[in-house]
Every structure is written in C-alpha cells, then in structure tokens.
Amino acid sequence: MNNNKQSNLRYTYFTSCSTPELEKLLRDDLQSNDDNALSIEEIRMITEILSKRNSENDSDLDFDPKTGWESFRNDYLPLAEQRDPLYQEPDSTAKKKGLYASFRYAAAILIICYVYFSVYSVTTVAEGIFSQFASWTNDNFWFGDAHINEADVGDANYEIDISEYFENISIPDNLLPTWLPPEYMLFGEEGYSNATENSYQYLFRSEDDFSTLKLKISYYYEDIEEDKTYNKPISTHEKDGILYSFSENNNTNAVTWKNGSFVCLIEGTITQETLMEIVESIPEQ
C-alpha cells in the first residue's frame, strides 16, 4: 500500500511538470549514476504522460505502433535474424556530462583493447587474441591489430581509454589485464565521480549467448579496506605483490584486487578458471 501511495505521489508530481521538464528529467537520467537514476517505473510514468499529452494535443509528432511494426518486419527483422544490431559498435571514448566529472583527453597513458570477433573468419580463439597483440611501450598500453586482416573483422573492435576518466592520476602498469575472453564485445560503459571516488565500468557481452562481463575500475581518494566491491572471497591468489580475491554470487563469478588507490573488479557469467586466466594476463612490474 505504501508503494502504491508513493507511486501515486510520483505520478502526480510528474503530471505537474511541463513537457520540457519531463524531457529534461529523462536526459539527465541517462547521464546519471545509479544512485540518482530514475527507476524504470518512473521512466514509464514519464513516457506515458508524454505519450498521452502528444495524443491529446493532436501534435504533428506521431508514432503509430502498427506502422512501426510493419517497418520493423520489413526493414529491421532481417538484422535481428542475423544477430546484427544497427548500433552494436562499442567504440568508446565518450565522456559523461552532468553528474559525471568532465575529463580532458590525456595522452600520457592509453589502454586500447581490441576484441576481434570475426564474422567471416574461421580462426579459432583457443589462444586469447589479446595475448597475441599486447605490447607495452613506456607510455602506452597498446593492443595492436597488425595480425588481423581487416576484411575478416566484424563489428566488434573497440577501444577503452581510461586515462580520460582518471585525469592527473598515475595509472599503474600492472593494473589491468591484457586479455579478456575474445568472444566478449564491449557494448556499454558508465561511470561516476564524487568526493571519495572515481569509478568507471565497461560492460561486455558475448555474441553467442549474451553472457555478460563487467570490468570496473575505481580510484579512491582516501584509504579503503581491500574488499570494498564484492562478496566474501572463496579463494585468493597473490601475484606481483597484489592479492586477487575470487568470489561467487549465484551464477556469476568475480575477482577483485586493490593496486594502490585503485580497486578493480571483473565480474560475469564466466568460470573461475577464466577469471584466473584474466588475472594471469595482468603484467608484472
């Protein structure tokens, strides 16, 4: 009953907002971190109000679901049947505005990860593709594409550049893995910044069964306890003076580690063995 009352109050509030105000709420929500985001229920309330107002005002703005469905069947369903979304193109150097800090492009340290998922090639992925290409320079972490025939490469190339989101922060050489399972493709990212931490996470999805993988990198401005990000570990592994804690939660497994003021997390529907492979790919100082 209490939830219904709260929902009703929220709905009443949203109906009192003007259309531009509601639209701004949606835009701000898209830029926000989780704590401040609108719930899905609230988003639906707002879009229902906007849709209703559009109908009542007899606006030129018109979306007819039946016409849209016909267009979907004729023009877009083939892409669905080929498992080939239009915008599945995880190429990431975007910056977040609003509640996220604004970062300038830092050239000092660049981490570029290429995940190649070949739609046409029959190349096996027994050995991690990352491990074939990683080479380190003094200033850059660089994953090269010298061995890839671009004609065979599908849409899965992506880059991550964490230097943008950790401005003026020295990123350790031995912070991140050089290998992730090559069947995972970057499909999203988000982050936030507040007085105590900068956090950014990259979300990956496998093409075969849409299992997910998350790589989260957090920088804490104050000292923190080691295990800040996940459940009680089931095992640990020490490498290069860094303690890696492995844990599990329902059908996901995770590994966390602390390196200086950074805490990293990799979590997903992958095995503990694969997580260990990922950890083993982190370079040593």
Added chain:
Amino acid sequence: MQLNKSTLDYIETLYIQESALLFHYSKAIFNNESIAEESVQETFIIACINYEKLKASPNPKGWIMNTHKNVCRNMQRIRANYLKRILTVDSFMLEAVNKDTAPDEYTDDLSIFVSSDDYQLLKKVILEGYSFKEMAEELDISIHACRKRYQRAKKNSRKIIKSLLNNIEIEVTI
C-alpha cells in the same frame, strides 16, 4: 536465426504495447524523430536476439525499457565519438586545401576519402541526424547495405586519422 511465429507474435504484442513509450523516451533524448524511431527498432532487434532472456524476465516491459535506455546511451556515445572523428578528418582536409603547395601523397588519399560517397553517408548519419532507414531510402539500398557502407567509412576514417597523425602511407578501401 529464424524467428518462429510464436516468438514473432510475442515480440509484436510487446511492440504494439511499448513502442510508443520508447519513442517518446528517445525523442526526449535525441530531439529527432527519425533517430528516435530507429532507436525503437534497434531495441526490438536486441529483444529478438535476446528473446529467451526477455521471455524469462519477471518484468518484460521493464526489460524492454531498460534495454531501450542502454540503446539510447550507446547511440549517443557512438554519435559523439564519430563527430570527433569527422571533425578531425575535415580539419585535416581544410588544412590540406589551404596549403600553397600541392597536396602530398597522404592528403591525396584524404581527398579521395573525403569526397567518397561512404564518407558523405557517415557525415549525414552523424552530423545531420539521418537514420539508417532514411539514408537507405535516399540511396535506394537496403538498411543492411547502408550500414555496411557506414562501417566502411568509419574504418577508413580511423585509418586516415592514424596515417595523418603518424605521417604514414595508408590504403583506403572505397
């Protein structure tokens, strides 16, 4: 992956129920009806691909809206990324044109690329807010073919920028 009738019927029901809400969401985000409509279609492409997960969700409508939010975020990011790239390519071209000396062999490739149909397509999609469907209709090709040309243009734009920054010779596929 062929979708059977029951799957399509399920998706269609959800589409008829939810697509208008999704459209108004992305219209607020993009302020562009074509892009808003295409974002709805993209959401349902993903819904088809992830049908099993959608069907198993305790809240399919919530699943759809959450997916749509991610689609919009992804589209925003991609457009922002490629805007930067287009601006870089165009600024290099402007510099080359303004030079008194004849363009060297690297800027010849740049000129070819900038004048190509693929690059113009990329600019229309990114700068002018055309949807793939609009571009496909304009060019009288399928959406799939339109997207392939767009992808080719984005790959070549990366090569161009890399070569110009590193002053190395590149090969551009037009």
